[in-house]
Amino acid sequence: MSSKKWLSVVFLVIFLNMALVALVNYVVDPFGIFGTNILKNNLQMNERFVKIEYIEKNHQKYNAYLFGSSRIGVVDPKVIEKYVPNSKFYNFTVSSANLHDYLMHLRYFVEQNYEIKTLYLQLDIDDMNNYGQDSSDYLSQLHPHVTHDSLALFYARYLLGFFPLNIRTKIEVNLAQEVKKTYDLENGTWELPYNEKALREDAKKYVEQEKSFHFKNRRVIYYTQEVHNKEALKEIVEICKEEKIKLYLFITPHNQNMMDTFVLEDYRKYLRNISEITTFYDFSGYNSVTTNNENYYEMSHYRPHVARWVAAYIFNDKSVNIPRDFGKIIEKGDINGH
Amino acid sequence: MLFNSYEFIFAFLPLTFILYFYLNHIKVYKLSKLFLVLSSLFFYAWWNVIYLPIIIASMFFNYRFGKFLTRTDVPPKNILLLGVFLNLALLVYFKYYNFFIENFNLIFNLNIGLLNLALPLAISFFTFQQISYLVDSYRRETKEYDFLNYALFVTFFPQLIAGPIVHHKEMMPQFANGENRCMNGRNISMGVFIFSLGLFKKVVIADTFSTWATKGFDVAESLNLFAAWFTSLSYTFQLYFDFSGYTDMAIGVALLFNIKLPINFNSPYKALDIQDFWRRWHITLSRFLRDYIYIPLGGNRKGELFTYANLMATFILGGFWHGAGWTFLFWGFLHGLALIIYRVWEKYGFKLWSWLAWLITFNFINISWVFFRAKEWDDAIKVLSSMFSFENVVLPKFLEAKLGFLSNYNVEFGFFYWYMETIIWIPMAFLLVLLFKNSLQTLDTFRVNMRTALFTGFVLSAGILSMNRVSEFLYFNF
Numbered sequence: 001m002s003s004k005k006w007l008s009v010v011f012l013v014i015f016l017n018m019a020l021v022a023l024v025n026y027v028v029d030p031f032g033i034f035g036t037n038i039l040k041n042n043l044q045m046n047e048r049f050v051k052i053e054y055i056e057k058n059h060q061k062y063n064a065y066l067f068g069s070s071r072i073g074v075v076d077p078k079v080i081e082k083y084v085p086n087s088k089f090y091n092f093t094v095s096s097a098n099l100h101d102y103l104m105h106l107r108y109f110v111e112q113n114y115e116i117k118t119l120y121l122q123l124d125i126d127d128m129n130n131y132g133q134d135s136s137d138y139l140s141q142l143h144p145h146v147t148h149d150s151l152a153l154f155y156a157r158y159l160l161g162f163f164p165l166n167i168r169t170k171i172e173v174n175l176a177q178e179v180k181k182t183y184d185l186e187n188g189t190w191e192l193p194y195n196e197k198a199l200r201e202d203a204k205k206y207v208e209q210e211k212s213f214h215f216k217n218r219r220v221i222y223y224t225q226e227v228h229n230k231e232a233l234k235e236i237v238e239i240c241k242e243e244k245i246k247l248y249l250f251i252t253p254h255n256q257n258m259m260d261t262f263v264l265e266d267y268r269k270y271l272r273n274i275s276e277i278t279t280f281y282d283f284s285g286y287n288s289v290t291t292n293n294e295n296y297y298e299m300s301h302y303r304p305h306v307a308r309w310v311a312a313y314i315f316n317d318k319s320v321n322i323p324r325d326f327g328k329i330i331e332k333g334d335i336n337g338h
Numbered sequence: 339m340l341f342n343s344y345e346f347i348f349a350f351l352p353l354t355f356i357l358y359f360y361l362n363h364i365k366v367y368k369l370s371k372l373f374l375v376l377s378s379l380f381f382y383a384w385w386n387v388i389y390l391p392i393i394i395a396s397m398f399f400n401y402r403f404g405k406f407l408t409r410t411d412v413p414p415k416n417i418l419l420l421g422v423f424l425n426l427a428l429l430v431y432f433k434y435y436n437f438f439i440e441n442f443n444l445i446f447n448l449n450i451g452l453l454n455l456a457l458p459l460a461i462s463f464f465t466f467q468q469i470s471y472l473v474d475s476y477r478r479e480t481k482e483y484d485f486l487n488y489a490l491f492v493t494f495f496p497q498l499i500a501g502p503i504v505h506h507k508e509m510m511p512q513f514a515n516g517e518n519r520c521m522n523g524r525n526i527s528m529g530v531f532i533f534s535l536g537l538f539k540k541v542v543i544a545d546t547f548s549t550w551a552t553k554g555f556d557v558a559e560s561l562n563l564f565a566a567w568f569t570s571l572s573y574t575f576q577l578y579f580d581f582s583g584y585t586d587m588a589i590g591v592a593l594l595f596n597i598k599l600p601i602n603f604n605s606p607y608k609a610l611d612i613q614d615f616w617r618r619w620h621i622t623l624s625r626f627l628r629d630y631i632y633i634p635l636g637g638n639r640k641g642e643l644f645t646y647a648n649l650m651a652t653f654i655l656g657g658f659w660h661g662a663g664w665t666f667l668f669w670g671f672l673h674g675l676a677l678i679i680y681r682v683w684e685k686y687g688f689k690l691w692s693w694l695a696w697l698i699t700f701n702f703i704n705i706s707w708v709f710f711r712a713k714e715w716d717d718a719i720k721v722l723s724s725m726f727s728f729e730n731v732v733l734p735k736f737l738e739a740k741l742g743f744l745s746n747y748n749v750e751f752g753f754f755y756w757y758m759e760t761i762i763w764i765p766m767a768f769l770l771v772l773l774f775k776n777s778l779q780t781l782d783t784f785r786v787n788m789r790t791a792l793f794t795g796f797v798l799s800a801g802i803l804s805m806n807r808v809s810e811f812l813y814f815n816f
Contacts, residue, residue, distance in 0.1 A: 003523025006786045013795025162803030
């Protein structure tokens with residue numbers, strides 16, 4: 001066999017394999033990029049892409065947004081609309097989001113002249129040691145319109161990647177009877193109906209069986225992205241001022257086990273930096289909500305009733321019975337008493 | 339630029355390959371070499387262009403020194419020493435300054451500021467290569483080549499970043515050889531074949547093991563007995579597949595240009611003693627340490643005690659070459675000590691069964707890698723103490739029905755959280771490193787036929803399709 005023929009066979013095999021992978025990626029669509037919809041249930045998808053696609057077509061329906069990581073995803077927009085007259089909120093939760101995402105999306109919305117009167121912004125653990133996303137994290141790539149990159153190249157990366165785990169998971173989710181996670185693209189929220197049902201039926205048993213509550217964590221989360229995050233928050237606050245957007249900023253109620261991962265001195269510095277920039281509400285720390293695992297699906301995500309307590313505190317709704325040690329407003333420049 | 343990146347495989351490599359041979363085809367040979375040097379510098383600068391002046395200056399300086407040493411009838415030793423000193427000074431400044439100052443501050447309770455300098459990529463590799471050039475120029479063992487050949491010897495992109503540490507004697511004649519200017523079909527096939535194996539080792543095997551190694555070393559607060567062993571073995575296999583994968587890729591890419599790089603790995607985990615291991619692991623580094631440290635120190639020519647002292651010094655320096663930290667020094671010390679013990683053992687003619695010799699050697703290597711990998715002493719102690727503690731034994735829950743009686747002996751039954759999959763991957767890795775031919779043995783028997791074409795096609799596709807989790811090579815840090 002000649003070397004030329006040998007190379008032709010190698011390249012042919014590569015081409016056929018790639019074509020096969022591209023076909024599977026397109027049909028299964030593990031990140032919801034192609035909108036194929038043959039497998040309808042998504043356990044996970046690239047929310048950054050899917051939601052921008054949705055908002056580009058439907059932005060006129062909304063005039064206010066919830067920004068945050070997946071933790072804010074359980075907040076029903078109606079809960080906030082109740083407190084903000086004439087508002088129509090969209091929950092723009094995206095998984096593992098950090099201030100880079102919020103800034104990029106806010107810039108994009110302003111650039112596109114989308115109407116925004118109110119921004120309900122949640123900050124959390126991801127804003128301490130992260131800024132932006134790893135290029136190999138396919139769940140978290142920003143929409144190319146937001147980054148001003150090529151849409152064709154973006155599709156090519158998702159077609160030609162090898163995602164056995166994501167493909168297997170999506171097929172399993174679609175074959176299974178139980179729907180573990182549902183997305184509502186109309187209001188942007190997600191739900192865990194299976195977990196919620198199990199918690200309502202027997203919360204103690206659920207907590208006992210949920211592994212993440214029982215890990216012994218180390219304090220490994222340092223405030224490594226101080227400079228980037230501080231600058232990004234400053235810019236967000238300035239954009240809101242310029243565009244006359246009412247900003248509500250709060251720190252998420254991290255579960256106690258997640259709080260155990262923070263290096264406390266760094267966490268205090270993180271809070272201090274935010275207070276230098278703007279007023280915010282702090283629901284983090286060890287309080288009666290965060291130390292009760294029954295308020296969480298796992299150590300990372302709180303349940304919808306916690307979101308209602310957060311909103312009731314921020315909007316001073318006395319009709320809601322909020323645990324007394326839950327929440328604190330930190331006026332700009334006044335962190336010392338906290 | 340990483341070998342396992344889209345920009346390298348689909349843009350840089352094909353373009354450089356085509357243009358280089360096109361320039362040779364139209365017989366502008368100097369220009370083709372210059373093009374290869376410039377491409378290599380572009381490849382180097384891809385990470386951070388600020389490193390570029392350092393490597394260029396180092397190259398000019400060493401070439402001039404080498405030339406001076408060759409041309410003088412009786413080369414002055416002081417000039418050689420000055421050259422070596424300046425090379426080492428550059429390395430110490432960028433790589434070891436902070437380490438020395440930190441320890442100086444600690445001992446004398448001072449507060450001297452540290453340098454916040456990024457370590458220039460590949461500085462350990464190109465410094466070693468050029469020191470050997472200076473020493474050999476002094477010994478009159480170099481021929482006089484022009485600067486272009488010398489620049490290509492230092493910068494040739496397949497070996498620039500993480501070796502193999504090449505010797506001018508094996509490289510410069512190849513660059514000067516006119517026969518290497520034409521495309522060679524067999525070399526291209528062999529190059530693509532070995533590159534495919536390397537890519538697969540790196541992105542499919544090493545990167546999978548890296549997940550478990552990272553969790554065990556850096557994330558977990560504590561480890562049970564099995565988790566600790568799976569963690570250390572994961573790193574042992576990650577390091578081997580990562581580094582030998584990189585070397586295979588380097589050898590493969592160089593072959594496309596008709597350049598043969600030296601062998602760097604020869605199934606090191608098959609070694610039956612520690613000396614054997616060092617003849618199989620990072621062979622070009624061992625060769626450098628032997629020729630330019632161990633032998634100049636006196637080697638084994640000055641009696642037994644001096645031999646042991648020389649061995650220890652060589653390995654401690656070898657450990658320090660890998661990184662500016664006490665854990666690296668300790669790792670070097672352990673290997674030096676093991677070699678001394680082995681020599682004494684051999685002197686008295688003791689013999690072991692092969693399987694026992696392998697078991698002891700492999701376990702020593704696996705345990706010593708713990709110090710090599712750990713970021714802090716505490717992490718090393720955490721892993722090692724759990725590997726040898728029977729107070730924290732957790733077996734998988736599904737065994738509880740059959741082995742429940744063991745709970746009377748403090749054995750717990752629980753979930754094998756993050757390390758569950760290692761139960762399959764680790765035995766597979768053992769099979770690969772112990773029972774199969776290594777990549778270079780496979781290359782020796784390589785035939786251009788349908789079987790190798792199909793195999794290469796599948797392996798290369800798997801590698802390319804797994805590149806979506808781009809990660810650096812471990813040896814880039816050294």
